[in-house]
Amino acid sequence: MKILLACLNFKSLTGSELYFYDLAIALRLLGHDVSILANMKDGALHVDAEKRHKIKPYDLSLAPPPNSKFDVILASHRPIIESLIKQKMYGDTPIISINHSEVIPLEFPVIDDATNRICHYIAIRDSIKTFLCQKYFIEDSDVSVIYNPINTDRLLSRKPRPLKRKTVLFPATIDYLRIKTIEHLIAKSEEEDFDVVFVGNKNIDYTPTGKNVTYYPATWHIQGYYSRATHTASILMGRTVIEGWFYGLPSYIYDIDKQGAIKGMELVEPPSREELFKKYNYKNVAHQILDLVKTQLAKKHLAI
Numbered sequence: 001m002k003i004l005l006a007c008l009n010f011k012s013l014t015g016s017e018l019y020f021y022d023l024a025i026a027l028r029l030l031g032h033d034v035s036i037l038a039n040m041k042d043g044a045l046h047v048d049a050e051k052r053h054k055i056k057p058y059d060l061s062l063a064p065p066p067n068s069k070f071d072v073i074l075a076s077h078r079p080i081i082e083s084l085i086k087q088k089m090y091g092d093t094p095i096i097s098i099n100h101s102e103v104i105p106l107e108f109p110v111i112d113d114a115t116n117r118i119c120h121y122i123a124i125r126d127s128i129k130t131f132l133c134q135k136y137f138i139e140d141s142d143v144s145v146i147y148n149p150i151n152t153d154r155l156l157s158r159k160p161r162p163l164k165r166k167t168v169l170f171p172a173t174i175d176y177l178r179i180k181t182i183e184h185l186i187a188k189s190e191e192e193d194f195d196v197v198f199v200g201n202k203n204i205d206y207t208p209t210g211k212n213v214t215y216y217p218a219t220w221h222i223q224g225y226y227s228r229a230t231h232t233a234s235i236l237m238g239r240t241v242i243e244g245w246f247y248g249l250p251s252y253i254y255d256i257d258k259q260g261a262i263k264g265m266e267l268v269e270p271p272s273r274e275e276l277f278k279k280y281n282y283k284n285v286a287h288q289i290l291d292l293v294k295t296q297l298a299k300k301h302l303a304i
Contacts, residue, residue, distance in 0.1 A: 001032045001033070001071045001072070001290070001293070002032070002033045002035075002069065002070050002071050003027060003032055003033065003034050003035070003070060003071065003072055003073075003074065003293075004035050004036075004037060004065075004068075004070040004072075004073045004074070004075075004090070004093075005020050005023065005024055005034065005035070005036045005037070005073075005074050005075070006036075006037040006038065006073055006074070006075040006076070006080050006081075006084060007020050007036075007037075007038045007075065007076045007077055007080060008038060008039060008076070008077040008079060008080055008106070009038055009039045009040075009043070010036050010038035010039070010040050010043065010045055010046055010049075010057070011038075011039065011040050011041070011042060011043020011044070011045050011046065012043055012045065012201065012218065013045075013201075013218045013219075013220065013222075014173055015100065015148075015238055015239045016076055016077070016100050016107075017045060018239065019076075019098075019100065019124075019148060019149065019239070020036060020038075020076075021045055021049060022149045022150065022151040022282045023074075023149045023282065023285065023286060023289070024036060024049060024053070024055045025049075025053050025055070025151060025282065026149055026151075026282040026283045026285065026286035027286050027290075028053050028054060028055060029283060029286075030283065030286055030287070030290070032290075033056075034055050034056070035055070035056040035057070035058060035065060035068070035070070036049065036055060036056070036057050036058065037058045037060060037064055037065070037080075038057075038058075038059070038060060038080075039059065039060045039061055040057055040059040040060075040061075041059060041061050046059070064089060068090065069090070069091075069093070070090055070093050071093070071293075071297065072093065072094050072095075072096060072293050072296075072297065073090065073093050073094070073095045073096070074095075074096050074098055074122075074289070074293075075095050075096070075097060075098065076097070076098045076099070076100060076107070077106055077107065078105075078106055078107075078108060078110055079106075081095065081097060081110040081118070082110055084117070085110070085112055085114075085115055085117055085118075092115075092117060093117070094117060094118075094119045094296060094297065094300055095112075095117045095118045095119065096118070096119060096120045096121070096122060096289075096292070096293065096296065097109055097110065097118050097120070097121045097122065098121075098122045098124070099121060099122065099123050099124070099128050099132060100124055100128075101128065101236070102127055102128045102130075102131035102236075103177065103236070103256060103257065103258045104177070104258075105258075108136075109121060109132055109136050109138065111136060111138075119296045119299070119300055120142055120143075120144065120292065120296050121138060121142060121143045121144070122143075122144055122145075122146050122289070122292070123143055123144070123145050123146075124145075124146070124147055124148050125145065125147065125236070125237050126145055127236070127237075128145075129143045129144075129145050144292055146285060146288050146289060146292070147242070147279045147280050147285065148238070148239050148242055148280060148285070149280065149281075149282035149285035149286065150239070150242055150243060150246065150280045150281065150282055150285075151282045152246060152277065152280075152281050152282065154223070155223050155226075155243055155246055156223070156246060156247075157223055158223040158224055158226070158227040159227060160226075160227050160247055160248065161227050161228050163228065163229070163230055165194065165195060165230075166192075166194035166195065166230050166231065167194065167195040167196070167197060167228065167229045167230050167231070168185065168189065168194060168195070168196045168197070168229065168230070168231045168232065168233050168252065169196075169197050169199070169225050169226065169229035169231070169232050169233070169240075169244065169249075170182070170185060170196060170197065170198045170199070170200075170232070170233045170234070170240070171198075171199040171200055171218075171222055171225065171232075171240050171243075172198075172199075172200045172234065172235070172240060173200045173201055173202075173203055173218075174198070174200055174201070174202040174203060174204060174206055174207075174208070175202075175203040175204055176203075176204060176259075176260055177235060177256065177259075177260040178235055178260060179204075179206065179260060180256070180260050180261060180262050181233070181235050181254045181256065181260070181262060182198065182208050184254070184262060184265075185233050185252070186208060186209075186210045186212075186213055189210065189212045189213065190210060190211065190212060193212070194212060195212045195213075195214070196208075196210075196212060196213055196214075196233070197213075197214050197215075197216070197225060197229065198213070198214070198215045198216070199215075199216045199217075199218065199219065199222065199225055200217070200218050201217055201218045222243070223243075226243060226244060226246075226247040226249065227247065229244070229247070229249055230249065231244075231249055231250050231251065231252060231267075232244030232249050232250075232251040232252070233251065233252040233253075233254070234251055234252070234253055234254065235253075235254050235256050235260075236253065236254070236255065236256065237253055237268075241253060241268070242276075242280050244270075245270035245271065245276055246270075246276060246280075248270055249270065250267055250268060250269050250270065251267070251268050251270075252265055252266075252267055253265065253266055253267075253268050
């Protein structure tokens with residue numbers, strides 16, 4: 001199958017970019033022709049994807065792949081999906097919308113009543129499906145929950161190192177959505193006397209500090225930090241939580257609103273190893289998406 005992955009950026013180590021990186025690799029391993037269309041300038045992610053995994057990168061700032069025909073487009077982010085539809089890119093190739101957040105407007109769904117090119121929506125967690133159905137009135141049958149693909153081969157390349165002192169790892173971009181969570185976690189670390197490690201690039205002029213706090217920029221080798229932690233922390237249930245679970249780490253999951261205000265927090269223990277691999281292993285996720293694609297293409301063909 002010839003598949004185009006389309007997203008806003010494919011150059012750094014954010015959650016959505018790593019989502020498409022891991023999904024692209026899994027689809028290639030399963031024998032499919034995979035291209036990625038995104039902004040790639042000043043990044044290295046696409047270089048690795050092309051050289052090591054034979055994934056074809058196309059930079060939006062230059063030109064999309066010309067005269068290409070794809071069987072399906074798996075796309076995220078409103079500006080990208082809107083451009084695909086309004087500019088009639090790749091004719092009437094069906095689009096499956098992948099939605100990564102219920103609090104970031106960039107991730108909200110595009111409703112395509114005019115062309116009906118969007119044939120289905122994927123939510124990466126249950127709360128996003130609820131958001132799509134309740135706030136945008138998308139039919140329940142038009143939304144599937146398929147979780148984040150995690151490249152467990154790469155992630156589990158480091159063995160855990162037992163620690164005597166509680167250490168909470170928070171790998172994430174430092175931005176407006178996370179400031180209140182970061183401050184709460186720092187205060188909690190001082191009150192309860194444990195260490196907290198922040199790993200991620202800064203989108204705002206703020207550096208986490210405190211007597212029990214260390215900060216490092218984003219790294220490709222995040223597994224080294226998981227191997228030296230006892231817990232993780234995250235806003236909502238994203239990639240950080242899942243990757244930590246593979247290392248057996250409980251996670252402090254913060255529920256936040258669109259401005260980053262904290263609505264609640266709970267400590268969640270990892271599910272069983274069997275459940276983790278079934279839901280989140282990148283090849284298993286790719287199989288689920290491929291099954292969905294085949295079903296949607298069959299429906300579209302019958303409709304025509």
